[in-house]
Amino acid sequence: xxxxxxxxxxxxxxxxxxxxxxxxxxxxxxxxxxxxxxxxxxxxxxxxxxxxxxxxxxxxxxxxxxxxxxxxxxxxxxxxxxxxxxxxxxxxxxxxxxxxxxxxxxxxxxxxxxxxxxxxxxxxxxxxxxxxxxxxxxxxxxxxxxxxxxxxxxxxxxxxxxxxxxxxxxxxxxxxxxxxxxxxxxxxxxxxxxxxxxxxxxxxxxxxxxxxxxxxxxxxxxxxxxxxxxxx
Amino acid sequence: xxxxxxxxxxxxxxxxxxxxxxxxxxxxxxxxxxxxxxxxxxxxxxxxxxxxxxxxxxxxxxxxxxxxxxxxxxxxxxxxxxxxxxxxxxxxxxxxxxxxxxxxxxxxxxxxxxxxxxxxxxxxxxxxxxxxxxxxxxxxxxxxxxxxxxxxxxxxxxxxxxxxxxxxxxxxxxxxxxxxxxxxxxxxxxxxxxxxxxxxxxxxxxxxxxxxxxxxxxxxxxxxxxxxxxxx
Numbered sequence: 472x473x474x475x476x477x478x479x480x481x482x483x484x485x486x487x488x489x490x491x492x493x494x495x496x497x498x499x500x501x502x503x504x505x506x507x508x509x510x511x512x513x514x515x516x517x518x519x520x521x522x523x524x525x526x527x528x529x530x531x532x533x534x535x536x537x538x539x540x541x542x543x544x545x546x547x548x549x550x551x552x553x554x555x556x557x558x559x560x561x562x563x564x565x566x567x568x569x570x571x572x573x574x575x576x577x578x579x580x581x582x583x584x585x586x587x588x589x590x591x592x593x594x595x596x597x598x599x600x601x602x603x604x605x606x607x608x609x610x611x612x613x614x615x616x617x618x619x620x621x622x623x624x625x626x627x628x629x630x631x632x633x634x635x636x637x638x639x640x641x642x643x644x645x646x647x648x649x650x651x652x653x654x655x656x657x658x659x660x661x662x663x664x665x666x667x668x669x670x671x672x673x674x675x676x677x678x679x680x681x682x683x684x685x686x687x688x689x690x691x692x693x694x695x696x697x698x699x700x701x702x703x
Numbered sequence: 704x705x706x707x708x709x710x711x712x713x714x715x716x717x718x719x720x721x722x723x724x725x726x727x728x729x730x731x732x733x734x735x736x737x738x739x740x741x742x743x744x745x746x747x748x749x750x751x752x753x754x755x756x757x758x759x760x761x762x763x764x765x766x767x768x769x770x771x772x773x774x775x776x777x778x779x780x781x782x783x784x785x786x787x788x789x790x791x792x793x794x795x796x797x798x799x800x801x802x803x804x805x806x807x808x809x810x811x812x813x814x815x816x817x818x819x820x821x822x823x824x825x826x827x828x829x830x831x832x833x834x835x836x837x838x839x840x841x842x843x844x845x846x847x848x849x850x851x852x853x854x855x856x857x858x859x860x861x862x863x864x865x866x867x868x869x870x871x872x873x874x875x876x877x878x879x880x881x882x883x884x885x886x887x888x889x890x891x892x893x894x895x896x897x898x899x900x901x902x903x904x905x906x907x908x909x910x911x912x913x914x915x916x917x918x919x920x921x922x923x924x925x926x927x928x929x930x931x932x933x934x935x
Binding site: 532 | 727747755777910
């Protein structure tokens, strides 16, 4: 009853945040990025020694590290990261474990049907694939087959998240999973970190805060999760 | 009793988020930045028309738009944005109105003494200066005098935030306000947007999520505020 009971105490959300697990990857020059994405670059352009203060120029891709995919990623008239409601990426979430599957596997509707009773309408469904722990995860990561995307739509889940760098099979040219989800208003969070592992099998409250970047197809985001009571 | 009562309903924090006011500036190439900071650049490096999907290279400064100052901004051994606890920038906040002061004014301890009874230990103190509404706000913005920083320390507030682009007087070479705050563990949020105006005189719950950038002196952030009950 930890999360839920804390919500009811006098300082409510503050205590709730104290239980947060940070699901965000650290942005660095050595981080893994999806092949073809810009290499992150952090350049100190002012230093305490020389100018009295540190300042940094940050170069990142819109889909670098932990990020959201805005509808504009695949839909020509879709909303950019500045216009999509951040609350689409916030809310109650179920963390599913598919790390028993070999990296690079499809997660399909039959996999989801087996855990069907744990998913509710308006949920965020988080997929722990284990690829965040793999050194090879730029290309070999488990992904959502189009059948899984259709299942998500049928269940009226509002958002999906994964510790893989993409929800789509690596090398796809049709991007069917992305298009099914985005064109139906489902949020996509990619590149969660491996701390997701410690939450598998539980319900959490997810807070995802994407940078508000104008007309942008995606946005680097800070994501945290707070445990919810098991009974809920 | 809006915020507080909502916290106690069955879906708690979700309803609470529904009342959120977004205090984040939109990141764009035309946004105002502090003189000397890198000009933001958003370049589409892949498009739906040509490659089947939109991707963007983002160039921003660590102190562009709405952002936090990590201790490493001024302290050689201070924590970077990846190691500072995001909760320092989250919590109950009081929104003070100093927009009656001419832009470019100092806010000093005497100004704060006048509203002393509204500030509690562990508070975040938010300063609405009106500079976010000014076209000239890159240089002419109201700021915290060192006496205000000392007052914040004496009150044991944990964090300050402002809609100005800096808490420091423009052109300062000594950075006394920053150093007083950062060396004493007080968080700094700068560049909030002008929606802060609609919250003046109220208590809010602030959620600030900085990008987790390795060893970085600051981090662009998404910031939202939710109204709290007036009686609290």
